[in-house]
Amino acid sequence: MQIKEAPYSKLCSSKNILTVNGQFPGPVLYANRGDTLNVNVQNGGSQNITIHWHGARQLRYPWSDGPAFITQCPIRPGTSFNQKLKLSNEEGTLWWHAHSDWSRATVHGVLIIRPANGTDYPFPKPAAEIPIILGEWWKSDVQEIVNEFVASGGDPNNSDAFLINGQPGDLYPCSRNDTFNLTVEKGKTYLLRMVNAVMNNLMFFSIANHELTVVGTDAAYVKPFKTNYITISPGQTIDVLLEANQNPDHYYMAARAYNSLNGVNFGNTTTTSIIQYRGNYTPSSPVLPSLPNSNDTNASFNFTSKFRSLADQKHPVNVPLNVTTNLLLTFSINTLPCEDESCSGAYGDRFAASVNNISFVLPNIDILEAYYKNIIGVYGDEFPSFPSLNFNFTGDSLPVKLLHPNRKTEVHVLEYKTNVEIVLQGTSLLGGIDHPIHLHGYSFYVVGSGFGNFDKDKDPLKYNLVDPPFQNTIAVVKNGWAAIRFRADNPGVWFMHCHLERHVSWGMGMTFIVKNGMGAGEKLLPPPPDMPKC
Ligand code: C2O
Numbered sequence: 119m120q121i122k123e124a125p126y127s128k129l130c131s132s133k134n135i136l137t138v139n140g141q142f143p144g145p146v147l148y149a150n151r152g153d154t155l156n157v158n159v160q161n162g163g164s165q166n167i168t169i170h171w172h173g174a175r176q177l178r179y180p181w182s183d184g185p186a187f188i189t190q191c192p193i194r195p196g197t198s199f200n201q202k203l204k205l206s207n208e209e210g211t212l213w214w215h216a217h218s219d220w221s222r223a224t225v226h227g228v229l230i231i232r233p234a235n236g237t238d239y240p241f242p243k244p245a246a247e248i249p250i251i252l253g254e255w256w257k258s259d260v261q262e263i264v265n266e267f268v269a270s271g272g273d274p275n276n277s278d279a280f281l282i283n284g285q286p287g288d289l290y291p292c293s294r295n296d297t298f299n300l301t302v303e304k305g306k307t308y309l310l311r312m313v314n315a316v317m318n319n320l321m322f323f324s325i326a327n328h329e330l331t332v333v334g335t336d337a338a339y340v341k342p343f344k345t346n347y348i349t350i351s352p353g354q355t356i357d358v359l360l361e362a363n364q365n366p367d368h369y370y371m372a373a374r375a376y377n378s379l380n381g382v383n384f385g386n387t388t389t390t391s392i393i394q395y396r397g398n399y400t401p402s403s404p405v406l407p408s409l410p411n412s413n414d415t416n417a418s419f420n421f422t423s424k425f426r427s428l429a430d431q432k433h434p435v436n437v438p439l440n441v442t443t444n445l446l447l448t449f450s451i452n453t454l455p456c457e458d459e460s461c462s463g464a465y466g467d468r469f470a471a472s473v474n475n476i477s478f479v480l481p482n483i484d485i486l487e488a489y490y491k492n493i494i495g496v497y498g499d500e501f502p503s504f505p506s507l508n509f510n511f512t513g514d515s516l517p518v519k520l521l522h523p524n525r526k527t528e529v530h531v532l533e534y535k536t537n538v539e540i541v542l543q544g545t546s547l548l549g550g551i552d553h554p555i556h557l558h559g560y561s562f563y564v565v566g567s568g569f570g571n572f573d574k575d576k577d578p579l580k581y582n583l584v585d586p587p588f589q590n591t592i593a594v595v596k597n598g599w600a601a602i603r604f605r606a607d608n609p610g611v612w613f614m615h616c617h618l619e620r621h622v623s624w625g626m627g628m629t630f631i632v633k634n635g636m637g638a639g640e641k642l643l644p645p646p647p648d649m650p651k652c
């Protein structure tokens with residue numbers, strides 16, 4: 119993979135963007151279940167960068183995982199890094215993206231993982247597989263937007279367009295000629311491999327006149343279900359079957375940004391592309407599918423709660439039943455005092471974000487190296503509990519002092535093979551919003567979710583321990599919670615964070631260290647010789 123700048127024109131103007139091999143979106147990678155791919159990442163751009171394989175387990179090998187200053191120092195301009203993409207039982211769709219500052223805005227692509235040789239999809243073989251990647255376009259330089267929003271302490275500017283496969287679509291200026299077109303044949307079924315690579319929004323997606331059948335998410339199969347729309351979080355992937363069973367014509371597929379903050383005006387929020395049936399006919403002008411309103415939290419949550427693991431003989435569920443480690447993590451938007459006059463965010467403060475009131479600070483040397491080489495002083499290993507459990511996390515009575523979190527680099531240490539349950543609790547500080555939480559190095563079972571405060575007596579009684587979905591990203595609904603479980607059997611250093619880019623920039627992330635086991639095959643593998651230096 120060669121990182122380099124390339125000129126692109128959209129929305130009536132041109133600029134240079136950072137790409138992989140000159141392509142935007144980047145190249146599609148193909149693998150089979152269980153493969154290890156060797157990827158040489160060359161940085162031909164002018165800024166530091168890292169590449170992350172989102173959702174790949176990377177068993178015992180966090181060295182190639184990619185998050186800057188968590189598992190590696192960035193790849194400097196003019197240098198390269200040989201990375202291993204190690205798959206285990208992932209099957210379906212994942213993706214890769216830059217994992218340093220906001221470079222992932224343009225440096226990203228789809229990763230397709232087919233069944234292992236000699237095995238097959240748990241559904242009839244589709245006529246074709248179509249990657250559908252949702253993205254965003256800023257007319258100005260993305261790095262400038264980041265610099266400005268970090269300095270001002272306020273919200274970043276919204277993008278100028280949402281994209282389907284790199285194209286804004288017919289509703290945006292100067293875009294009609296390049297609208298993505300998918301040609302289908304009546305009677306056939308297509309597998310859409312959907313990725314949400316958008317920076318700061320969950321997205322609704324729908325196709326006019328067509329029902330969708332959801333068959334997978336985050337490279338794990340689910341019990342198929344039909345739906346008129348989907349909600350997809352940044353970071354999440356969803357596989358859907360599209361049956362071309364309508365009158366031959368042109369139909370819009372469309373994606374609309376979802377954001378639970380009421381009354382925010384997003385300007386252009388809907389991107390389109392066209393499903394075009396083969397044949398001889400005069401097409402009518404396509405109409406938009408009906409999509410939920412851009413602030414419809416119930417529509418988003420209802421869809422997100424529908425997933426069930428396929429849970430058949432070939433795709434067994436291994437949800438840990440005897441939990442040995444319980445964690446409650448709160449996700450909040452906060453403020454911190456401004457340092458200088460260029461900053462003028464909310465309440466004269468700057469925005470911040472936190473997990474258990476810790477706003478995560480990236481260290482100068484990556485945590486993995488510090489852990490592996492016993493370098494003292496890079497991080498602390500006493501990640502705290504929330505200051506008190508007696509709060510109404512989602513009411514309007516949160517103490518104002520919680521607006522100011524502590525800025526720290528603390529990790530949470532997990533013993534090898536402990537069975538972990540984490541309750542991810544959103545809080546109503548500054549109003550609350552959905553948080554798509556992503557864990558590196560693991561997929562987890564989502565055993566429960568709901569609005570309001572997690573109730574430790576009542577909610578566990580309603581857990582799904584039979585066929586919970588197996589995901590790497592879960593949207594914690596606005597002022598609500600989700601409970602996840604996994605077995606800590608992948609030693610290493612693993613980042614967990616909100617996949618809304620502005621939230622992680624504000625500090626909404628934390629790091630787990632999973633310790634080695636005693637056995638030979640239970641330890642961290644050694645680093646490769648060409649690890650980038652800080
Ligand atoms: Cu999709 Cu930490 O990343």
Ligand code: CU
Pocket residue numbers: 552553554616617618621626
């Ligand atoms: Cu968030």
